[in-house]
Amino acid sequence: MSFNQTRVILVRHGRSTYNDQQRYQGCCDESVLTEQGKQQAFQTGIALSQINFDAIYASPLKRTQETAKEILRVTNSSAQLHLNSNLKEVDLPGWQGLEYKYVRQDLKQEYQIWEESPQEFAIETIESNGQTLVKTKIKPVLQLYEKARQFWQEILPLHQGKTVLIVSHGGTIRALISTATGIKADHYHAIQQSNSGISIIDFENTSLSNAKIAAINLTQHLGEVLPKLKNGKHGLRLLLLPVNSQNHQTNDGTEKITNFLKNVELDFCLNHDISNAQSIVESIIESQSNTPVHLQVSRQDFLDTWHQQISKRSLDYHGLSTGLIVADTNTISTTLNQILELESTTSLQINPGEISILFYPTSQNKPVLQAMNINGTF
Secondary structure (H helix, E strand, O other): OOOOEEEEEEEEOOOEHHHHOOEOOOOOOOOOEOHHHHHHHHHHHHHOOOOOOOEEEEOOOHHHHHHHHHHHHHOOOOOOEEEOHHHOOOOOOOOOOOEHHHHHHHOHHHHHHHHHOOOOOOEEEEEEOOOOEEEEEEOHHHHHHHHHHHHHHHHHHHOOOOEEEEEEOHHHHHHHHHHHHOOOHHHOOOEOOOOOOEEEEEEEOOOHHHEEEEEEEEOHHHOOOOOOOOOOOOEEEEEEEEEOOOOOOOHHHHHHHHHHHOOOOOOEEEEEOOHHHHHHHHHHHHHOOOOOEEEEEOOOOHHHHHHHHHHOOOOOOOOEEEEEEEEEHHHHHHHHHHHHOOOOOOOEOOOOOOEEEEEEEOOOOOOEEEEEEEOOOO
C-alpha cells in the first residue's frame, strides 16, 4: 500500500434476530445479534487480527455495535470506536419489522418498484416540522446514497494513508461501495453483502474519483467456500477465474485453485482459447466428483455476448446451475465494468487467479455480483 493510499475495510454485521425471522430491519433498533451472529463477528475479528487499524467507525444500531465489539475483542487495534449516524441502514418506515413474504405478497406493487427500480422507490414517513407531525414521502435509496457521500467526505480527509475499519449494514455498504466508485443507484441490488462479509476499497489521495474496489463480500473466514446465495437456489451461478494471457499459471497457483474448488459441484466449464486456461480447467475437472461439460471458445468477447443474451430473456432453471469461466483478466474486468455501468475502467482491481461470482437469479434478469477476488486465504 502506497504512502498516500487509504485502505477501507467494510464489514457487514453478523446474523441478527430479524435475519433469522426473515423481517425487514431498516433503521429500527429492535434487531440484535444471534449467537451465530456473535460467532461470525468473532471469526471476522480473527481474520482481521493482523491488521492495525488507525480508525474504526460503526453504525450506532445495536447489531453493528455488537459486531464491532466482537471484532475488537480479538484484534490488536487500539483505535477508538466511533459511531456515525450516516452508517445506519436504509430507512424503510412502514416496512421495518414486516416479514419478507408479507411484503412480496401483500405489497406487490411497491415491492416490484423496490426490486426493479430502487432509485425510484418511495415510501411514506412521518416527520416533524417543529410543532406538528406531517406525512411525507421519501426515496430511501437516494437518501442512503447521499448519506454515504457525506460519510466519505467527512472521514476520508482525516485518514490519508491509513487503514480504516467500517462496520455497517448490507444496504449501507453497497451504497458506500457505489458512491466511492460511481455505481448508480439503479444498481443498488447488484452487489451482495453477506452477514460478516468483508469488502475492501482503496483510495488514492482520499479522492472518490480515484477509488478502487479490491474485494467484495469475502466470507471464507466464516468457513464458506463460496458466499451463500441470497436470492434462493434457483438460477445460474458463474465463477469467473481470470488468468493472465501473458504469463503461464504456476503449478502452485493451479493446485491452489483446484483444491479450493474441489468441493464445489460444477455443471460446466468454459475457457477462453489462451494457452494456460486449458490446463487450469483440466486440472479442476480432474478434481471433480462428477464430470462437468467442458467447452473451449475462441471469441474474446464471449463472456460479454453471453451476458447480453441472458439479460434479454428469463432464465428457466429449476434449481442451481454452476459454471466455471476461465478467461483473460481484461475480458472479465470489461464484463464486470459493463454490468455495473462503471464510468472508470480502473474502479475494479481484478486479480488473476482470484475468483469473482456472478449470479443470475431465475426471478430476475439482472445479475448479482456475489463476490469479487476470492483467494481462499482471507
